[in-house]
Amino acid sequence: MVKVLFVCLGNICRSPMAEAVFRHKVKEAGLEDKISIDSAGIGHWHVGKPPHEGTRRILTENNIDYAGITARQISSEDLEEFDYIIAMDEENVRHLKKLALEEHHSKIVRLLELLPGSDILNVPDPYYTGNFEHVYELINNSCEHLLRHIQQREQL
Ligand code: 4NP
Secondary structure: EEEEEEOOOOOOHHHHHHHHHHHHHHHHHOOOOOEEEEEOOOOOOOOOOOOOOHHHHHHHHHHOOOOOOOOEEHHHHHHOOEEEEEEOOOOHHHHHHOOOHHHHHEEEHHHHHHHHOOOOOOOOOOHHHHHHHHHHHHHHHHHHHHHHHHHHHHHH
């Protein structure tokens, strides 16, 4: 099993959106037995809560299921356990690298680094901007590339 973890600050806007979108694509590709998916937040503030209403709305509009997704905080074990740790921005990467042993640093990448030609590398935080549509578009496009990247590397 290849294990993929999406990480953002609060685990209620961006990373649960990426988890739901990526889960959808993995299912469509018939790879749900090969790739497992989760998300977590750097902060603890929203632990146990469902995704933000803006994230729920955009996922519903796009017929993407988010049932069962609730916020949790990242732990140092996650950095060992997961194979791909996909951060939403550089602040997340900084926190993750503090938490991870040096040998795990290469597993940590920013989602938008996988989007060819992207003029931004940090997924803007809709908790502050309110722009869930733009974030959905970025996440949807880059998750497409993430899946291809993993399929290629893992020969799936
Ligand atoms: P997220 O957005 O990292 O995309 O889930 C945030 C959600 C909550 C907070 C910050 C960012 N917060 O400070 O509570």
